[in-house]
Amino acid sequence: MTERRRMLLQGNEAVVEGALAAGMRFFAGYPITPSTEIAERCALRLPQVGGRFIQMEDELAGIAAVIGASVVGVKAMTATSGPGFSLMQENIGYAALAEIPCVIVDVQRAGPSTGLPTSPSQGDYMQARWGTHGDHPVIVISPSSVQEAYIETIRSFNLSERLRVPVILLMDEIIGHLYEGIELPDADEVEILDRLTKDDPRQAELPYDIVPGELAPRMTPFGQGVFYNITGLIHDDRGFPTSSPEIADRQCRRIMKKIDLNSGQIGRYEELYMEDAGVCVVSFGGAARSAQAAVEAAHRDGYRVGFFRPVTVWPFPEEAFYEICGRVSDVIVAELNYGQMKLEAERIAAGRCRVRHIGKVDGTILGPEEIYKEIQEAAG
Amino acid sequence: MKQKQKRYEMCFTGSGGQGVILCSTILAEAAFLAGKMVAQSQSYGPQARGGLCRAELIIDEERIIYPKVTSAGFLLALTQASLDRLRIGMAEDALIIIDSSMHEPDDPGSCSVAALPILQTASETVGKIMTANIVAVGAVNALLGIAPDDLLEQAVLMRVPRGTEQVNLLALNEGRKMGAAAHSMIYP
Numbered sequence: 001m002t003e004r005r006r007m008l009l010q011g012n013e014a015v016v017e018g019a020l021a022a023g024m025r026f027f028a029g030y031p032i033t034p035s036t037e038i039a040e041r042c043a044l045r046l047p048q049v050g051g052r053f054i055q056m057e058d059e060l061a062g063i064a065a066v067i068g069a070s071v072v073g074v075k076a077m078t079a080t081s082g083p084g085f086s087l088m089q090e091n092i093g094y095a096a097l098a099e100i101p102c103v104i105v106d107v108q109r110a111g112p113s114t115g116l117p118t119s120p121s122q123g124d125y126m127q128a129r130w131g132t133h134g135d136h137p138v139i140v141i142s143p144s145s146v147q148e149a150y151i152e153t154i155r156s157f158n159l160s161e162r163l164r165v166p167v168i169l170l171m172d173e174i175i176g177h178l179y180e181g182i183e184l185p186d187a188d189e190v191e192i193l194d195r196l197t198k199d200d201p202r203q204a205e206l207p208y209d210i211v212p213g214e215l216a217p218r219m220t221p222f223g224q225g226v227f228y229n230i231t232g233l234i235h236d237d238r239g240f241p242t243s244s245p246e247i248a249d250r251q252c253r254r255i256m257k258k259i260d261l262n263s264g265q266i267g268r269y270e271e272l273y274m275e276d277a278g279v280c281v282v283s284f285g286g287a288a289r290s291a292q293a294a295v296e297a298a299h300r301d302g303y304r305v306g307f308f309r310p311v312t313v314w315p316f317p318e319e320a321f322y323e324i325c326g327r328v329s330d331v332i333v334a335e336l337n338y339g340q341m342k343l344e345a346e347r348i349a350a351g352r353c354r355v356r357h358i359g360k361v362d363g364t365i366l367g368p369e370e371i372y373k374e375i376q377e378a379a380g
Numbered sequence: 381m382k383q384k385q386k387r388y389e390m391c392f393t394g395s396g397g398q399g400v401i402l403c404s405t406i407l408a409e410a411a412f413l414a415g416k417m418v419a420q421s422q423s424y425g426p427q428a429r430g431g432l433c434r435a436e437l438i439i440d441e442e443r444i445i446y447p448k449v450t451s452a453g454f455l456l457a458l459t460q461a462s463l464d465r466l467r468i469g470m471a472e473d474a475l476i477i478i479d480s481s482m483h484e485p486d487d488p489g490s491c492s493v494a495a496l497p498i499l500q501t502a503s504e505t506v507g508k509i510m511t512a513n514i515v516a517v518g519a520v521n522a523l524l525g526i527a528p529d530d531l532l533e534q535a536v537l538m539r540v541p542r543g544t545e546q547v548n549l550l551a552l553n554e555g556r557k558m559g560a561a562a563h564s565m566i567y568p
Binding site: 006008033117118119174177178179180181289290292293296365367368 | 419420444
């Protein structure tokens with residue numbers, strides 16, 4: 001057995017290494033703190049593996065180029081932070097409706113507007129789900145360590161390629177700029193999924209004619225001799241615009257069901273000490289490091305407290321959390337925003353347990369002691 | 381702060397551009413190469429040069445959950461402004477290393493304070509003020525024994541810009557000598 005490669009990497013750098021392992025060969029973007037290291041490392045690493053890096057004039061162009069690269073069959077990614085993420089929203093909707101796979105990394109910083117450029121925040125939680133207009137499918141994944149940033153970037157590409165949806169990797173300054181040691185798994189230990197195409201060239205000219213039993217279209221990349229249309233308008237099987245209510249209804253429901261019917265495969269979460277817990281602390285991304293430290297300390301001190309960390313934050317791992325809400329007295333949502341994941345927790349709890357909230361918005365990380373205090377209060 | 385501890389919580393502060401973040405990253409890399417768990421993070425303002433910046437480094441033999449320093453056992457400060465404005469919890473037996481050009485804190489409490497000529501050594505002995513952070517790397521490791529010398533050297537070579545290896549190894553060696561000389565003063 002060969003010894004696994006160990007490396008000291010920043011979260012942002014691990015995202016790039018994960019993306020390359022997943023097969024990313026194109027990056028376009030516009031550098032912005034605290035995501036800049038992603039663009040920097042892509043500029044260094046992509047040419048080494050025969051890929052392409054382009055620094056675009058702005059974030060609108062960045063995501064547009066990424067969609068273009070994906071249309072010709074290349075796995076593509078962009079990275080940004082709050083202000084740039086706002087600019088990308090229109091084309092995220094385009095990718096969702098036209099069903100173009102792409103990975104968008106948002107390394108969150110304190111907002112709104114240009115906010116606190118170098119400070120941590122999780123204020124884009126709702127925007128990641130509902131930033132672009134209209135009912136649309138999207139998957140949002142939020143890693144809590146440098147190792148997880150690597151693994152979840154690979155998973156983001158796999159989900160995006162197979163389901164043909166934009167996947168947003170919702171990082172934050174804490175994990176993006178944190179240096180930790182990681183182990184890079186060997187190539188044969190990592191599952192890499194590629195998008196599916198149609199073998200029959202005449203069938204391939206109907207890219208949105210879905211193979212029975214499947215939910216995502218098999219689209220042959222542009223440039224391989226198959227002619228069809230791609231548009232942000234509601235479209236028919238050939239990709240041309242239509243205003244047919246039947247087609248509009250079918251299309252909207254199908255793209256939403258890609259997520260709903262695959263929630264088991266998409267959903268990922270971590271639980272700790274939940275077996276006999278009376279109080280459950282819920283947290284994600286960088287904030288979850290503070291929450292876990294608080295839960296471990298309280299658990300050592302004899303409190304019956306557990307920890308629930310969604311890794312996939314949209315769709316929220318609803319089934320597991322619904323069950324928890326039925327058997328604890330209190331849920332404490334700890335996050336670096338004014339109360340965004342709290343709304344999702346309240347929706348699922350539906351009044352069956354008390355939902356407490358710690359939302360920090362001063363541009364600093366939560367201290368474990370702040371969460372510990374709330375655990376003490378909840379435990380009465 | 382004692383030598384060869386199981387867990388180190390360290391803080392590094394200075395002016396943007398001095399390289400205190402790189403200093404802590406190299407020590408993190410050396411500890412990582414020596415098989416330790418590390419978590420290194422930094423905070424700085426929006427400006428690229430001249431603002432206050434600080435880095436935090438935790439080295440542990442066990443998994444690090446909360447990645448920030450709560451009680452620093454070691455502090456390195458390279459400018460007066462960064463020391464005066466630093467707000468961080470210090471352990472009772474903390475070791476504070478300041479540059480000789482700075483004033484010693486009025487009330488260091490139970491912490492030990494040592495002033496070392498880091499900036500002067502970089503500019504006069506090594507001949508490049510930019511190497512002050514690598515002088516500091518050598519001095520800190522000589523004082524605390526975080527990693528064996530060969531791994532520290534490897535870490536420096538991994539992290540400094542290409543073409544600057546020789547001058548940085550010279551700086552590392554000067555730092556080591558400085559740290560070794562200060563060692564008997566600090567740990568009598």
